[in-house]
Amino acid sequence: MSALTVKLGSLLLRTLAKPVANSIKNQAKQHPSFKKFCMDVAQTYHRVETNMKMRFLDYKVEGNIRPLNDVRAVELGANFLSEALVFGVAVITVMGETVRQSRKSSKQKSAVEESLEVLKEENAVSQEVLRELAASLKELKAQVEGLQVELEERRQSPKSTRPA
Numbered sequence: 194m195s196a197l198t199v200k201l202g203s204l205l206l207r208t209l210a211k212p213v214a215n216s217i218k219n220q221a222k223q224h225p226s227f228k229k230f231c232m233d234v235a236q237t238y239h240r241v242e243t244n245m246k247m248r249f250l251d252y253k254v255e256g257n258i259r260p261l262n263d264v265r266a267v268e269l270g271a272n273f274l275s276e277a278l279v280f281g282v283a284v285i286t287v288m289g290e291t292v293r294q295s296r297k298s299s300k301q302k303s304a305v306e307e308s309l310e311v312l313k314e315e316n317a318v319s320q321e322v323l324r325e326l327a328a329s330l331k332e333l334k335a336q337v338e339g340l341q342v343e344l345e346e347r348r349q350s351p352k353s354t355r356p357a
Contacts, residue, residue, distance in 0.1 A: 199289070200290075203286040203289065203290065206282050206285075206286060207279070207282055207286060210278055210279045210282040211279065213275075213278060214274075214275030214276070214278050214279050217271055217274050217275045217278065218271040218275055220271075221267050221268075221270060221271035221274075222267060222271070228267055230270070231267050231271050231273075231274060232263065232267055232270055234270040234273055234274060235261060235265075235266040235267070235268075235269035235270030235273060236260050236261060236266055238269065238270070238273055239258070239260070239261050239266075239269065240258050243258045244258070
């Protein structure tokens with residue numbers, strides 16, 4: 194799969210996530226069970242957020258934190274869930290791209306290692322051929338030296354045995 198296809202697919206997912214997020218907001222107002230779920234999410238979020246703010250500001254939290262009214266809780270819960278959906282899609286997209294890049298990098302590394310192994314084998318063969326050539330060259334030099342000595346002996350041999 195090409196990088197362009199993956200990028201277009203991830204863009205499509207992010208684009209489709211926004212209308213789905215808006216649908217979550219609308220459904221929260223219409224369906225009672227989903228409305229209750231959104232309210233629970235919002236109240237939990239409100240308590241956690243308020244506690245964190247108070248602790249960061251070094252205020253004492255006395256008693257229970259006043260809950261949000263129902264309308265505000267439904268709105269906050271629906272917003273939280275829709276933003277969580279958009280964020281989740283973005284995270285999945287980034288993770289998918291990371292995995293794709295990792296696989297691509299792994300394939301490239303594997304190809305480089307394979308090429309390196311082939312080069313090492315070729316180098317070993319070349320070294321062996323070079324050793325054989327060096328041995329042959331040494332042998333030929335020895336033969337040339339032997340022939341030169343023999344030639345020199347033949348040249349000197351007829352001079353000394355010639356009649357005067």
